[in-house]
Amino acid sequence: MATPAQQVKPDDSLIDSETAEFLCNGYVIVKDVLSSDQIELIRRALHPYLQGEHFGRNDFEGFATERVYALLAKSVEFSLIIDHPRISPIIDRLVNPSYLLWAALAINLHPGETMQNLHRDNIGQRPPGEGLINGVSTMWAIDDFTSANGATRLLPRSQTWEQGRMASERDRADLIAAQMPAGSVLIWSSEILHAGGANTSDRSRLGITVQYCQPWLRQLESFLLVLPPEIARTLPERVQELVGYSIFEPGIMGYADGMHPKRFLRDDYQGRKAQGKPS
Template identity: 25%
Template sequence: MEGVRSIARFAAADPAPANAALRSDGVVVLDGLLTSDTVDALREAVMRRHPEFADKALLTDFQNNGEGRFIAPVAISRAVYDSGVLHLPALMALAEGALGPDWVVDGFGMLMAFPGCTEQHHHRDGTELFPGTQLAKILPPFALTVLIPLVDVDSDNGATGFHLGTHRYPPPDSLPEPAMAPLPRGSLIAWNYETLHWGLPNRSDRPRPALYLTLCRPFWTDMTNFGGTARTRLMVDEDVVPLLDRRFARASGGGRWVHAGLGKVLRKVGEQPAG
């Protein structure tokens, strides 16, 4: 994608300008959140726990996301928790600025793009809260998608393209030029659920795995992708439950949880984890 626009990016210590860019553009990159060694260890732990991610034919709980792509749940294991990926201070600040102090986690999983996958259709992750009212042009976000690549991402192996500002629903005939950003390991990209985006082809000979988080305001849950389905939106290992707080305690909406009584035992936000 030669000549495309760049997406605004900020260091982990710059949450204020990052929030401003997210409000104006609908997408922002945060750099330097994790070391490359931490990401490599996290990738190995996730792939060891989920060997099915290396072979789509073995997947039983997944959503097709275009030719050669899938979305599937990832267990929140001790390795995932200890990596720090669920409680990055810069991401916490970005989420609070965009969604308010009571934001919650609605889903966690893997977005995989296999070698040879083609360009994805342009889409939004969710729909307007009040279709036909023009309120989307002024309302703050209700949900964010956060993508945390487990390998370095560039235009060859399946980066994500965006039309900046499309969370404000400009006329279809006046879309801005495409924008993208390379993502080294340790960075993340976050976007408004209503921002128009698409996956680029993976022209490399290696898969492009990336973890995703869906963060949202407490009144909202993702019915577009999970409503009326039996797909798992959150999978938590037993020994990790005492470490999580109530940002993970979604109790309604479609999809399911893999832990009985999860919402009843989680800590209040701000409490120290057990142990």
């Protein structure tokens, strides 16, 4: 059962220590982020799409797993977890300030689902370079995550391995299960080896993964296609920026018809000139 959510903005020292744990192990778990009411809100928003019609189409997606994509096009309520005051300060410390949403989808592992292949979330991307990561992924536990129901498995510190090294049988003995109560958030590096676990329980395991990438990378989901201006206008401004109605500061990457993409959402947008910057 989830406890009440942490309401106050976290101390810098707490964010520092969580970021340090992430950088050392490649992941960190933050508990009590969502209240029971917020979990219920998310569950209700997902309910129409978890009716057994969206099972995985391959072994990676999981034949016994429901996946729901384009969440923000389905309900504005998901904004709550795309930009959350308890989690965003950690992401802010790990990637360039103009970072983007890379993916956001619900993953509901049904009983009988087998373990996913170990993988990194940086597939198709180039090595990020010394001291950099391609992105940061999160998993929001809507149900309790347990070893039996398929809690995400991670190989601690594998984010430091050389590019392309996969796990040996011996390495696999070090896999951990990210067990956490509903309302918690697992945050992991795009460079760490991880997988959805097998669900050997008799209940499904519902989580939402929200993933962010450096602003110079291509987003995994084409958000501007699923969130055209008429839908994007209903989202909070920071979420609009994260999905791509933004430019990569201090440059101009991301312009639309030579203009700031915010002009497509707001008639009153004055441009960056108003903030003392070139438009």
